[in-house]
Amino acid sequence: MLHRTSKLASLAVVALATAAVPHAAQAQPTPAAEPAPADAAPAVPTPAAAPAIAPTAAPIPDDEPPPIPPVAKVPVLDFIGPSSDIGILGAELTPRKYAAPRGESVFEIHGNFRSRGAALRNLDLDRGLDTAGQPLYTVPLDGGQWLTLGDMRLRTDLAFYAPGVGVAVKARIDWLDNIGLGATPIAGTPRASSFAATPGQNGVTPVVKRAWGEVLLPVGVLAVGRMGAHFGLGMVANGGDCTDCNGGDAADRVAFAMALKGHVLAASYDFAASGPFTKGKSQDHIIDVSPTDDVSTWTLALLRIAVPATLERRSAVGLTTLQYAAYVSHRAQDRDIPSAYLPGGLGSTGAAATENDLIRRDFSATTFGGWLRWSRADFRLEAEAVGSVATVGQPSLVPGAEITQEATSQQWGFALESEYAIGNARFGFNTGAASGDSAPGFGAFPNPTQTVTQAGALDGPQAHFPRDTTVDNFRFHPDYAVDEILFRRIIGTVTDAVYLRPHAGVRLANIGATAIDLTGAVVASWALEAASTPSGASRLGVEADIGLRVWSRDGFAVRGAYAAFLPGPAFDNTNLQAQPAQLWRADVSFRF
Amino acid sequence: MKHLKLTLLLAVCASLSAACDGNQTPIADPPPTSQSCVPNRDGIISADEVLIATESAQYLQSPPSVTRTVNGAGTGESGARKWDFATEYADDQDVTVTPTRLGAQWYAPQFTEGQFVVDAGGGLDAIYSKDDRALWLWGTASHVDTPASAKTIVRYPTPVPALRFPIAVGNVDDITVAITGATIAGLPFVGTDRYQITVSDAGRVDVPYVRFSPALKVSTVATRVANPGGATFVRRSLSFVFECFGEVVHIDSALNETNPDFTNAALMRRFRLP
Numbered sequence: 116m117l118h119r120t121s122k123l124a125s126l127a128v129v130a131l132a133t134a135a136v137p138h139a140a141q142a143q144p145t146p147a148a149e150p151a152p153a154d155a156a157p158a159v160p161t162p163a164a165a166p167a168i169a170p171t172a173a174p175i176p177d178d179e180p181p182p183i184p185p186v187a188k189v190p191v192l193d194f195i196g197p198s199s200d201i202g203i204l205g206a207e208l209t210p211r212k213y214a215a216p217r218g219e220s221v222f223e224i225h226g227n228f229r230s231r232g233a234a235l236r237n238l239d240l241d242r243g244l245d246t247a248g249q250p251l252y253t254v255p256l257d258g259g260q261w262l263t264l265g266d267m268r269l270r271t272d273l274a275f276y277a278p279g280v281g282v283a284v285k286a287r288i289d290w291l292d293n294i295g296l297g298a299t300p301i302a303g304t305p306r307a308s309s310f311a312a313t314p315g316q317n318g319v320t321p322v323v324k325r326a327w328g329e330v331l332l333p334v335g336v337l338a339v340g341r342m343g344a345h346f347g348l349g350m351v352a353n354g355g356d357c358t359d360c361n362g363g364d365a366a367d368r369v370a371f372a373m374a375l376k377g378h379v380l381a382a383s384y385d386f387a388a389s390g391p392f393t394k395g396k397s398q399d400h401i402i403d404v405s406p407t408d409d410v411s412t413w414t415l416a417l418l419r420i421a422v423p424a425t426l427e428r429r430s431a432v433g434l435t436t437l438q439y440a441a442y443v444s445h446r447a448q449d450r451d452i453p454s455a456y457l458p459g460g461l462g463s464t465g466a467a468a469t470e471n472d473l474i475r476r477d478f479s480a481t482t483f484g485g486w487l488r489w490s491r492a493d494f495r496l497e498a499e500a501v502g503s504v505a506t507v508g509q510p511s512l513v514p515g516a517e518i519t520q521e522a523t524s525q526q527w528g529f530a531l532e533s534e535y536a537i538g539n540a541r542f543g544f545n546t547g548a549a550s551g552d553s554a555p556g557f558g559a560f561p562n563p564t565q566t567v568t569q570a571g572a573l574d575g576p577q578a579h580f581p582r583d584t585t586v587d588n589f590r591f592h593p594d595y596a597v598d599e600i601l602f603r604r605i606i607g608t609v610t611d612a613v614y615l616r617p618h619a620g621v622r623l624a625n626i627g628a629t630a631i632d633l634t635g636a637v638v639a640s641w642a643l644e645a646a647s648t649p650s651g652a653s654r655l656g657v658e659a660d661i662g663l664r665v666w667s668r669d670g671f672a673v674r675g676a677y678a679a680f681l682p683g684p685a686f687d688n689t690n691l692q693a694q695p696a697q698l699w700r701a702d703v704s705f706r707f
Numbered sequence: 708m709k710h711l712k713l714t715l716l717l718a719v720c721a722s723l724s725a726a727c728d729g730n731q732t733p734i735a736d737p738p739p740t741s742q743s744c745v746p747n748r749d750g751i752i753s754a755d756e757v758l759i760a761t762e763s764a765q766y767l768q769s770p771p772s773v774t775r776t777v778n779g780a781g782t783g784e785s786g787a788r789k790w791d792f793a794t795e796y797a798d799d800q801d802v803t804v805t806p807t808r809l810g811a812q813w814y815a816p817q818f819t820e821g822q823f824v825v826d827a828g829g830g831l832d833a834i835y836s837k838d839d840r841a842l843w844l845w846g847t848a849s850h851v852d853t854p855a856s857a858k859t860i861v862r863y864p865t866p867v868p869a870l871r872f873p874i875a876v877g878n879v880d881d882i883t884v885a886i887t888g889a890t891i892a893g894l895p896f897v898g899t900d901r902y903q904i905t906v907s908d909a910g911r912v913d914v915p916y917v918r919f920s921p922a923l924k925v926s927t928v929a930t931r932v933a934n935p936g937g938a939t940f941v942r943r944s945l946s947f948v949f950e951c952f953g954e955v956v957h958i959d960s961a962l963n964e965t966n967p968d969f970t971n972a973a974l975m976r977r978f979r980l981p
Binding site: 237239240241242243244248249250251254255256258259260453454457458459460461463466469471472511514515516517518519520566567580691694 | 729730731732733734735736743744745746747748749793913915916917918919920921949950951952980981
């Protein structure tokens with residue numbers, strides 16, 4: 116099975132790197148300056164700026180409440196709190212603070228609580244089962260049309276600063292990690308005082324998703340640990356930092372960033388996968404008994420990005436800012452122990468791995484990516500593109516049954532977002548595409564133990580040895596959502612498709628610190644490889660998304676949204692035409 | 708905007724009119740759960756590493772009356788032997804072998820201890836059962852019992868351990884069973900069947916696009932003698948067996964082949980990728 120090659124992510128390094136540049140403060144633009152992109156980065160965040168704010172890289176989702184911008188202004192910030200960008204690593208460990216080093220340890224906490232609910236109608240499109248015998252989406256057990264979902268998450272981003280200026284330890288803990296509303300009831304006990312009373316909910320275990328340290332060195336910033344991984348729009352690597360994101364990438368990484376001729380040069384090494392392990396003699400630590408099966412990723416990036424404070428200042432005086440970044444990443448795995456993760460393998464039996472479990476893999480993938488953002492107070496143009504080639508020398512997952520053909524992959528994808536503000540209105544046009552594979556099914560979430568995809572199936576593996584040895588469909592990161600129904604839920608992500616997404620929004624009211632926004636978008640999409648769709652037709656359909664958001668500068672937001680998807684002939688069955696699907700949702704979030 | 712209006716109109720209509728309608732998509736059966744078996748490559752095949760597949764297995768098979776040249780002796784040292792059956796032949800046939808549960812067949816009442824049936828070729832089924840000790844062969848029978856000239860049924864009084872568990876190099880079985888009351892091609896038959904089964908070696912087996920290692924080589928000499936004083940028929944076969952996959956290569960000699968390392972195969976059947 117091909118590894119997802121593009122979780123490279125590391126890259127937008129930033130301001131911390133400027134720590135090594137004594138005159139970094141000179142990089143602050145002056146209001147009188149002409150538009151000079153060179154001033155935009157590297158930049159040093161001021162103490163007044165919210166520390167650890169992602170410089171740019173995350174998308175600007177419709178549902179996120181940035182600080183209320185003045186009329187006719189495109190928001191710069193999309194969330195508060197540490198993002199996953201390397202660019203923000205150590206952003207607050209700047210020389211500027213040498214003027215006032217901390218006298219004692221300091222603890223900061225940011226985060227948000229969100230709760231979401233949605234009603235889904237007919238997401239299976241009433242078109243029957245696909246040729247794999249599966250519906251396009253979960254069918255209600257009562258045979259009706261409605262599904263519902265509701266969950267909540269309390270996220271905290273913690274930062275501990277050592278006395279002085281140069282050392283920080285940070286962590287992300289999700290105390291309720293997408294826990295379903297009412298999903299953990301206390302049952303089977305007589306705790307409730309009456310039949311009408313609820314016995315309550317069981318507690319849940321918090322999840323530590325990240326923990327890493329940062330140190331400011333004379334030549335740059337070093338970060339070590341499990342940290343967020345994000346790049347650009349989040350199309351390839353996405354830290355899942357937005358309020359509506361579900362997963363997000365974290366990487367066990369050693370990263371280093373330094374200033375270089377007005378740019379930031381960053382390098383990272385990811386321990387993507389390791390093991391199996393045995394315990395040391397004292398039973399209190401683990402030893403990797405097979406280093407040759409580890410998966411590692413090297414990434415080198417060059418970036419020119421501005422921190423939000425810089426963007427705000429430039430925006431305030433009407434300056435245009437150009438930011439960009441590019442990276443190359445290489446991921447490799449020489450050998451593998453598939454029995455450690457296959458059903459019925461070592462994970463099931465509890466047996467220890469032996470040399471017999473070790474097989475040849477010869478996997479390597481090289482990815483090139485770039486990101487660009489051109490922005491001013493009243494517009495934003497942002498794009499990300501990626502290309503990746505990969506080879507799996509021995510694709511079989513079964514120990515002792517080697518496939519003698521290699522699997523290859525050539526994937527590409529891009530996403531473009533634009534936004535223009537006029538008065539109280541905002542308009543824009545987004546588009547994107549992800550390369551496809553000629554095999555049946557989209558290949559969005561293939562089952563690794565499945566070997567063949569029949570024509571007419573919605574999903575399935577894209578390689579079919581020996582006739583088809585390629586896996587060429589690129590998959591957008593699931594947290595980079597472009598719609599509500601088709602890609603986000605039915606297919607699961609953008610893959611083997613191109614979409615066009617004109618969008619608009621209007622500020623209905625500003626009431627003190629509260630604003631009311633109405634947004635709308637239409638998403639039209641087509642499959643790049645018609646053979647990938649259930650019917651063999653390429654037109655996927657049209658979706659309309661409408662949202663009404665009320666949000667305050669204090670960190671509270673509530674949003675209602677409606678979406679309707681009109682399926683195209685791509686989803687028609689032989690005797691049933693695909694029918695429209697709809698979605699209603701309401702979200703509430705509290706940020707601190 | 709036209710699309711948007713149309714979408715909204717249809718969506719509202721649908722939401723108002725179809726709140727309680729039934730779903731046109733049925734609830735799907737859960738995806739079939741394949742039997743979990745991961746080879747541990749220890750060179751020994753235990754009973755739980757021989758799956759009686761409920762799914763079909765695909766093979767490449769030489770056509771009838773076509774002889775393939777094979778090297779059943781392999782190359783290299785014993786224990787690290789290599790057998791190369793990876794050559795692709797244009798006239799190979801795709802065959803699917805699906806074990807079926809014994810029950811509905813015309814001969815089922817005669818094999819009460821049998822569990823499943825595998826197509827043995829030549830219009831015959833082989834009736835097997837499996838337990839922790841062996842894969843037992845209970846006899847053979849024709850697919851149909853009519854016309855009378857097509858009817859064959861040979862039932863062993865005691866089953867033959869076609870594969871004795873655990874399968875390991877050095878296993879030897881020499882079983883002779885008496886046949887009484889049998890019918891072959893519509894004619895009564897009395898005689899004996901003798902099976903000399905040897906697990907003789909282990910090594911790597913190459914088939915088109917796949918290499919199995921370590922596979923075990925199982926040599927079988929089946930001798931049928933008709934009583935009294937009837938003809939003797941000898942069939943030699945080689946099977947290469949791999950954990951969790953079962954038989955990945957099967958080779959039959961021509962009838963009455965005398966060379967244990969025969970090089971002309973009357974039948975060659977090899978695992979193929981689905």
